[in-house]
Amino acid sequence: MEYDYITILKWEREQNPMGCFLRDWDTKESSTVGKLIDVLEDLGRQDVISEIKKPLDEDHNLWRRGETEGSPLLANEFISQQDDLAKRSRCITRGDRANGPIETFDAYVCFCKADSSIVHTMMSILEKPPYNLKLCVQFRDLVPGCPKVTAEAELITNRCKRMIVILSPEFLGSDECDFQAKIALSLNPGSRAKYVFPVMYKQCTLPPILGHIAVCDYTKADQKEWFWERLYRSLNVR
Secondary structure (H helix, E strand, C coil): CCCCHHHHHHHHCCCCHHHHHHHHHCCCCCCCHHHHHHHHHHCCCHHHHHHHHHHHHHHHHHHHHHHHCCCHHHHHHHHHHHHHHHHHHHCCECCCCCCCCCCCEEEEEECCHHHHHHHHHHHHHHCCCCCCCCEECHHHHECCCCCHHHHHHHHHHHHEEEEEEEECHHHHCCHHHHHHHHHHHHHCHHHHHHCEEEEECCCCCCCHHHCCCCCEECCCHHHHHHHHHHHHHHHCCC
16 A cells, blocks of 8 residues: 555554554545555455445445535535545645645754754754755644644655754654654665764764764764854755
8 A cells, every 4th residue: 555664663653553544544645445445355354345345335325415416515525525634634834835835845853852952943043044944843834733644754755855863862762753764764775874964962872773874963062163064064955
């Protein structure tokens, strides 16, 4: 069903993995009931097909009545549900518009809540002259109500040119940060150092998956003078 390994691992940690999958799959433009049935048949899950046949038939008949009988209530309800779903999957940041262009960013900032202080500092410096970058920061840019895991994957994969990873002991204990970093590292395995940029905010052991990438060290006082310029140059987004 075209899901990557990292996404599946993320769902495995959830209390209701199947619910997470179905909510996400429902937002895909290519998802149809017919495709779901085809996959279940390939898996040999006739038991599941038999169990869902009755509710599927009832939903189909409801939609057909709206089509053949011209019932504006039934037809409009179905269309409205589909429109709302499409808008929710499209409008995930403050700058998105349902009928306009989607918002894009120079870099996605991957960090844990405990390290939000440096993110505020980063925004105040890199988003102003002379750098003028546009950062994607969850607590500011992600709109409430959107499917969070799907939105994270969409932003990292399609909307951000780079990723800045804020390293700390708290980062190492965050499943969400681990998930985000692995998505970014999986995008272009042969050129990982050109996409992901680690920043050592608090001294910690470098994760093995980032061990081959040079780190911008924020903890060393004698390097602070050049820190922001070095980080900006490494991003090289222009």
